[in-house]
Amino acid sequence: MPTVLSVSGSPSAISRTSRLLRHLDARLNSHGHRVIKLDVRTLSAQALLGADFQHPDIVATAELFALADGVIIGTPVYKAAYSGLLKSLLDLLPQDALAGKTVLPLATGGSTAHVLAIDYALRPVLSAMGAAHIVQGRFVLDRQLNLREDGSLDIKPTAAEALHRVLDQFSDALGQAPIAAAS
Structure with a gap:
């Protein structure tokens, strides 16, 4: 059973990015x-x-990265790049923290003008940290993610379908059967 580290780089406790990751975490767990x-x-x-x-938080976080077979990195897009909070963490991790890992980058944002933030801002950093395979x-878009009052997340069907496809690719790259087909 592959171990996946699901990292939210959002500074907000009630962010769409964090809720999206937790939704995908549940799907992976199941x-x-x-x-x-x-x-x-929380660090x-x-x-x-x-x-x-x-610092014990940083040392423990580096150990989590070392333990993981795969890593999902989620971030809101600010100023056409990933969050400063995520940048601060990535800067403190060992240069090879992603060596041998399969990585799935995810981003949320308010405008399609930021769609390239993954490829032009985040992907080069993940690659420089030694990621063995960065899946698509x-x-x-924020408007595709609706936060319900009960704390759950409602994802627009087209976005959910696309997310499940990338999650399948991630799972397959980890050597696990695609999960959408099993649903």
Whole structure:
């Protein structure tokens, strides 16, 4: 059973990005993946901003990356790039933190003008960190993700279908049977 580290780079506790990741985590869990959730916003701000490589939060996070077979990186798009919070974490991880890993980059944003943020901002960093395979990422418009009052997420059907396809590719790259076909 592959272990997947699901990383939310959103600074908000009620973000669409985090809710989207948790929705996908549940789908992966139900199909035999072990998912470890990481919300970067819960790590020590002092450690992130002060570049404290030895802080227990940073050391523990590096260990989570080492444990994972695959990593999902989710981020809202700010100023045509991934979040500064995510950048702070990635800068503190070892240069080879993604070596041998399969990575699925996901981004959310308010405008299609930011659709290339995955390919031009995030993918080069993931590649530089040694990712063995970066599957086709997915950008999801905020308006395709509706947060319900109960905390759940309603995903527009076309977006859900596309997300399930990239999740299948990710699962397949991990050596696990595609999960949408099993649904």
